[in-house]
Protein backbone atom coordinates (compact mmCIF):
# COMPACT_ATOMS: atom_id res chain seq x y z
CA UNK A 412 0.00 0.00 0.00
CA UNK A 413 2.64 2.49 1.09
CA UNK A 414 4.85 1.33 -1.74
CA UNK A 415 2.09 1.71 -4.32
CA UNK A 416 1.29 5.20 -3.04
CA UNK A 417 4.93 6.25 -3.21
CA UNK A 418 5.18 4.81 -6.69
CA UNK A 419 2.24 6.81 -7.91
CA UNK A 420 3.54 10.01 -6.28
CA UNK A 421 6.88 9.54 -8.01
CA UNK A 422 5.13 8.96 -11.31
CA UNK A 423 3.24 12.19 -10.90
CA UNK A 424 6.45 14.12 -10.46
CA UNK A 425 8.07 12.47 -13.50
CA UNK A 426 5.11 13.41 -15.63
CA UNK A 427 5.50 16.51 -17.73
CA UNK A 428 3.41 19.25 -16.13
CA UNK A 429 3.40 22.53 -14.24
CA UNK A 430 3.42 23.35 -10.54
CA UNK A 431 1.36 26.35 -9.35
CA UNK A 432 2.57 29.90 -9.84
CA UNK A 433 0.42 31.61 -7.20
CA UNK A 434 2.35 31.96 -3.95
CA UNK A 435 5.55 30.51 -5.45
CA UNK A 436 6.86 33.39 -7.57
CA UNK A 437 9.53 35.60 -5.95
CA UNK A 438 10.09 39.10 -7.28
CA UNK A 439 13.43 40.92 -7.28
CA UNK A 440 13.17 44.61 -8.05
CA UNK A 441 16.08 45.95 -10.11
CA UNK A 442 16.80 49.66 -10.78
CA UNK A 443 15.14 51.87 -13.43
CA UNK A 444 11.73 50.18 -13.24
CA UNK A 445 12.93 46.69 -14.13
CA UNK A 446 12.21 43.52 -12.20
CA UNK A 447 12.72 39.74 -12.26
CA UNK A 448 10.32 37.06 -11.11
CA UNK A 449 11.66 33.61 -10.31
CA UNK A 450 9.75 30.37 -9.88
CA UNK A 451 12.28 27.56 -9.39
CA UNK A 452 11.09 24.09 -10.42
CA UNK A 453 7.94 25.29 -12.16
CA UNK A 454 8.02 22.41 -14.63
CA UNK A 455 7.75 18.76 -13.59
CA UNK A 456 9.09 15.97 -15.81
CA UNK A 457 11.76 18.31 -17.17
CA UNK A 458 13.97 15.35 -18.24
CA UNK A 459 11.17 13.95 -20.35
CA UNK A 460 10.37 17.33 -21.90
CA UNK A 461 14.03 17.89 -22.70
CA UNK A 462 14.30 14.55 -24.50
CA UNK A 463 11.16 15.30 -26.53
CA UNK A 464 12.32 18.74 -27.67
CA UNK A 465 16.03 18.23 -28.21
CA UNK A 466 17.72 17.78 -31.60
CA UNK A 467 16.42 14.53 -33.09
CA UNK A 468 13.78 14.17 -30.34
CA UNK A 469 10.27 12.84 -31.01
CA UNK A 470 8.67 16.31 -31.08
CA UNK A 471 10.54 16.92 -34.34
CA UNK A 472 11.55 20.50 -33.55
CA UNK A 473 13.15 21.99 -36.68
CA UNK A 474 16.22 23.43 -34.99
CA UNK A 475 18.32 25.61 -37.24
CA UNK A 476 21.30 27.92 -36.99
CA UNK A 477 20.64 31.62 -37.01
CA UNK A 478 22.29 33.69 -39.69
CA UNK A 479 22.79 37.32 -38.90
CA UNK A 480 24.21 39.95 -41.16
CA UNK A 481 26.82 41.97 -39.34
CA UNK A 482 29.28 44.38 -40.92
CA UNK A 483 28.14 43.11 -44.34
CA UNK A 484 29.11 39.56 -43.47
CA UNK A 485 26.71 36.77 -42.67
CA UNK A 486 27.77 35.16 -39.40
CA UNK A 487 26.47 32.10 -37.60
CA UNK A 488 25.30 32.89 -34.05
CA UNK A 489 26.32 30.17 -31.65
CA UNK A 490 23.06 28.42 -30.73
CA UNK A 491 20.17 26.71 -32.52
CA UNK A 492 16.73 28.31 -32.77
CA UNK A 493 13.11 27.67 -33.58
CA UNK A 494 10.62 30.54 -33.28
CA UNK A 495 6.90 29.78 -32.98
CA UNK A 496 4.81 32.74 -34.06
CA UNK A 497 1.29 33.22 -32.71
CA UNK A 498 -1.10 30.75 -34.26
CA UNK A 499 1.60 28.11 -34.76
CA UNK A 500 1.15 24.87 -32.86
CA UNK A 501 3.75 24.48 -30.14
CA UNK A 502 5.81 21.27 -30.16
CA UNK A 503 4.50 19.99 -26.82
CA UNK A 504 1.13 20.45 -25.07
CA UNK A 505 2.86 21.53 -21.84
CA UNK A 506 4.17 24.61 -23.65
CA UNK A 507 0.63 25.59 -24.58
CA UNK A 508 -0.37 25.04 -20.94
CA UNK A 509 2.56 27.15 -19.80
CA UNK A 510 1.56 30.01 -22.08
CA UNK A 511 -2.02 29.90 -20.73
CA UNK A 512 -0.83 29.75 -17.11
CA UNK A 513 1.52 32.70 -17.61
CA UNK A 514 -1.15 34.73 -19.39
CA UNK A 515 -3.57 34.06 -16.50
CA UNK A 516 -1.07 34.80 -13.75
CA UNK A 517 0.16 38.06 -15.33
CA UNK A 518 -3.16 39.15 -16.87
CA UNK A 519 -3.67 42.27 -14.71
CA UNK A 520 -0.09 43.45 -14.75
CA UNK A 521 0.65 42.71 -18.43
CA UNK A 522 -2.78 43.57 -19.83
CA UNK A 523 -2.45 41.17 -22.77
CA UNK A 524 -1.60 37.49 -23.26
CA UNK A 525 1.73 35.89 -24.05
CA UNK A 526 1.56 34.79 -27.69
CA UNK A 527 4.84 33.70 -29.23
CA UNK A 528 7.37 31.08 -28.13
CA UNK A 529 11.00 31.36 -29.08
CA UNK A 530 13.15 28.34 -28.38
CA UNK A 531 16.95 28.25 -28.20
CA UNK A 532 19.21 25.20 -27.89
CA UNK A 533 22.65 25.78 -26.38
CA UNK A 534 24.54 22.63 -27.34
CA UNK A 535 27.39 23.15 -24.86
CA UNK A 536 29.32 25.90 -23.07
CA UNK A 537 30.48 27.39 -26.38
CA UNK A 538 26.94 28.29 -27.35
CA UNK A 539 25.84 31.66 -25.98
CA UNK A 540 23.99 34.88 -26.60
CA UNK A 541 25.69 38.27 -26.36
CA UNK A 542 24.44 41.27 -24.35
CA UNK A 543 21.15 42.55 -25.75
CA UNK A 544 17.61 43.63 -24.84
CA UNK A 545 14.60 42.10 -26.58
CA UNK A 546 13.97 45.50 -28.13
CA UNK A 547 12.36 44.85 -31.45
CA UNK A 548 8.99 46.51 -31.77
CA UNK A 549 7.25 47.86 -28.72
CA UNK A 550 9.76 46.61 -26.20
CA UNK A 551 11.99 49.56 -27.09
CA UNK A 552 9.45 52.08 -25.80
CA UNK A 553 7.01 50.23 -23.51
CA UNK A 554 7.12 48.04 -20.44
CA UNK A 555 6.55 44.40 -21.28
CA UNK A 556 7.44 40.90 -20.11
CA UNK A 557 9.56 38.05 -21.41
CA UNK A 558 8.99 34.74 -19.57
CA UNK A 559 11.66 32.05 -19.90
CA UNK A 560 11.39 28.35 -19.03
CA UNK A 561 14.78 26.66 -18.85
CA UNK A 562 15.44 22.93 -19.19
CA UNK A 563 18.61 20.89 -19.33
CA UNK A 564 22.01 21.96 -18.01
CA UNK A 565 21.90 24.99 -15.75
CA UNK A 566 23.32 28.14 -17.35
CA UNK A 567 23.75 31.61 -15.89
CA UNK A 568 21.64 34.49 -17.19
CA UNK A 569 23.54 37.73 -16.62
CA UNK A 570 21.79 41.11 -16.48
CA UNK A 571 23.27 44.61 -16.37
CA UNK A 572 21.94 48.14 -16.69
CA UNK A 573 21.99 49.22 -20.35
CA UNK A 574 25.21 51.09 -20.97
CA UNK A 575 27.06 49.31 -18.17
CA UNK A 576 27.01 48.92 -14.41
CA UNK A 577 27.05 46.19 -11.84
CA UNK A 578 25.65 42.97 -13.21
CA UNK A 579 23.28 40.47 -11.65
CA UNK A 580 23.73 36.74 -12.23
CA UNK A 581 20.89 34.25 -12.04
CA UNK A 582 21.49 30.55 -12.64
CA UNK A 583 18.58 29.02 -14.55
CA UNK A 584 18.14 25.37 -13.60
CA UNK A 585 16.25 22.42 -15.01
CA UNK A 586 12.52 23.35 -14.98
CA UNK A 587 12.93 26.90 -13.64
CA UNK A 588 10.88 29.92 -14.72
CA UNK A 589 12.23 33.46 -14.85
CA UNK A 590 10.25 36.49 -16.00
CA UNK A 591 11.95 39.74 -16.99
CA UNK A 592 9.43 42.53 -16.52
CA UNK A 593 8.82 46.26 -16.27
CA UNK A 594 11.40 48.21 -18.24
CA UNK A 595 13.89 45.30 -18.23
CA UNK A 596 14.17 45.00 -22.04
CA UNK A 597 15.03 48.64 -22.62
CA UNK A 598 16.79 49.81 -19.45
CA UNK A 599 18.74 46.58 -18.83
CA UNK A 600 20.53 44.07 -21.04
CA UNK A 601 20.89 40.32 -20.63
CA UNK A 602 23.24 37.62 -21.91
CA UNK A 603 24.03 33.92 -21.61
CA UNK A 604 27.83 34.01 -21.60
CA UNK A 605 29.98 31.17 -22.84
CA UNK A 606 31.45 28.97 -20.14
CA UNK A 607 34.63 26.88 -20.06
CA UNK A 608 33.00 24.53 -17.55
CA UNK A 609 31.90 21.24 -19.10
CA UNK A 610 28.16 21.80 -19.41
CA UNK A 611 25.62 19.75 -21.30
CA UNK A 612 22.88 21.08 -23.56
CA UNK A 613 20.21 23.53 -22.42
CA UNK A 614 16.91 24.54 -24.01
CA UNK A 615 15.38 27.94 -23.28
CA UNK A 616 11.74 28.64 -24.14
CA UNK A 617 10.77 32.32 -24.15
CA UNK A 618 7.16 33.44 -24.15
CA UNK A 619 6.49 37.00 -25.34
CA UNK A 620 3.45 39.17 -26.10
CA UNK A 621 2.63 40.12 -29.68
CA UNK A 622 5.25 42.28 -31.37
CA UNK A 623 7.94 41.82 -28.72
CA UNK A 624 11.17 40.16 -29.81
Ligand SMILES: O=C(O)CCC(=O)C(=O)O
Pocket residue numbers: 529531540545559568601603615616617
Ligand atom coordinates in the same frame (compact mmCIF):
# COMPACT_ATOMS: atom_id res chain seq x y z
O1 LIG B 1 18.70 31.57 -23.22
C1 LIG B 1 17.94 32.35 -22.63
O2 LIG B 1 17.24 31.98 -21.70
C2 LIG B 1 17.89 33.79 -23.05
C3 LIG B 1 17.62 33.94 -24.52
C4 LIG B 1 17.42 35.37 -24.92
O3 LIG B 1 17.69 36.27 -24.20
C5 LIG B 1 16.82 35.68 -26.23
O4 LIG B 1 16.76 34.78 -27.09
O5 LIG B 1 16.41 36.83 -26.43
Ligand SMILES: [Fe+2]
Pocket residue numbers: 543544545601
Ligand atom coordinates in the same frame (compact mmCIF):
# COMPACT_ATOMS: atom_id res chain seq x y z
FE1 LIG C 1 16.80 38.08 -24.87
